[in-house]
Amino acid sequence: MYAAFRGELFKVVRRPGIWVLVGLFLGLAILIGYAITYLIYTFPPAGSNQGLPPGTTLSDFKVALYPENVVKQTLSQWGVLGGVFALIVGVLVQGSEYGWGTIKTLYTQRYGRLTMLFGKIAAMFVVVLVIVIGLFAVDAASSWIVALLDGKTSSFPAADVFLKAIGAALLIFSFWAVFGFGLATVFRQSALAIGLGLAYALVIELLIFGLLAGLGGGIVKSIQQWFPIANSSYLSAAFGQVRLRGVQGQPAPYADATHAVVMLLLYVIAFTTLSAWLTRTRDVTS
């Protein structure tokens, strides 16, 4: 399988589309997560303090941008939304093979289909790891710059917290990547897989449970705990929330981190198994 993995790495390293996507994501992490937020908090528009708790201003929220909160800030911002980019990576890695017809080239070289598939999934996880490490790296750098600009002294969380957070983000993003990979395998193309994947990530689960919440929160939450976005949220929330003066914190997550890790792992295994089964049994007709 090592040759298959090496071959897939050879491809992704040379594929501009993957790195444009990664660059875009990291750019957005800096821009949305820190640069724009910092500007708004530093130069608040007139009347922006209305609706805030008494005695607080927008600049009080800047604490969320400081190094001490980088893990919480990163996971709360990108725990779900960042998954969308991982989903696109997963779709691109697999779906393009069908689009270009290279799937037949791939499966007529040396190894069986499953070996090639697992080599590809392993290479995809490397890209996901690069995204996750890149995300924490740019967020850490951004938070350090913000503290520097504000002349504040703030220290980064301990290394083990960082490592756990990277592990959590890796699991969340891996789910999304494998989900995209599975969709591309099912539909044997990229366009439909990306469309459906984005629809699920941004609309379906959130919308359905949002609407159902009106019927009875307890029952809905007990069902929702088995779905991937909910578990991504539980896992992100397990790292705590940024404490803002005068602002009431979010309620504790419905399920704990262990539940979230198990569920996300099961989803990773399920979509990997689905892709493997389809790859092994289905005809290659493109």
Next chain:
Amino acid sequence: MIDTSVRRPPAASLRGDKVVETHGLSKVYGKTITAVDRLDLAVYRGEVYGFLGPNGAGKTTTIRMLLGLINPTSGSASVMGAAPGTPASLIKVGAIVETPAFYPYMSGHDNLRLLAIYCGVPMTRVDETLQLVELTPRAKHKFSTYSLGMKQRLGIAAALLKEPDLLILDEPTNGLDPQGMADVRNLIIELGKGQRTVLISSHLLSEVELMCTRVGVIKKGKIVAEGTIDELRGAATLTVRGTPADLAQTVLVRDVGPENVTALGDGSFSLKVDAQRTAEINQHLVQAGVAVTELHMDERSLEDIFMELTGTEGGL
């Protein structure tokens, strides 16, 4: 690779072991579309085997089954002694299936390097094969900028990369200009020498005629004829016209036997006879006092045979 005055290699006098073998191989799509119908095929080591058939006859479906890309509905196949699509089979097989497919964002060179990684062959093979198909000057350019002919050449280079014992080429001259076709034809003949086996599907009959030692004709998923080109052609006929006709007939019957002479009317006769006897027959006719006005050998072309067998002009 430039000499265009090629002739097909002689048929192997002794058949080696079977490198491709199918028994009752069938592929049915849905419940009604039978793409390949109980196909029994045998390709022997060292052959250049031509797989002929009109569009939609089942050539590509068969090739896909031989490479393990699609699963047969029933029947069995063995390629290089192993089940199609298994590592034991794939490592010995180089293939082009329809249009060669590569990664458009990588150069031809990088595409071959990638395949070399997959196949575990030394990187030196990449430059060798690129040189063989005369793609070296464009090797560092992106695949997406290649012409159809260059893509086809890269496909052949990829098929040769692992120095396979068996080459399976599906329409390898598609998209090539006449010079390119001649180059590929010569290359295939070269490759087919020795112990390497080539299975080539094509609808270009003249190509197959020049390259192949044995041919199988497929129609609606079934092999309708198989043999060497000469076997498929059958005996050549000699047409003779002479006057007086009755004297000519007497001489011809005496020379080749009544069962081999057919009167065509108008003083013409068709003779089933070895081409080497043409001069001798002419001499006998003249010595007997027959004025010979026409004398020529008629050899059926592969195109005639193909149209007879398939009832179509196919891709001609």
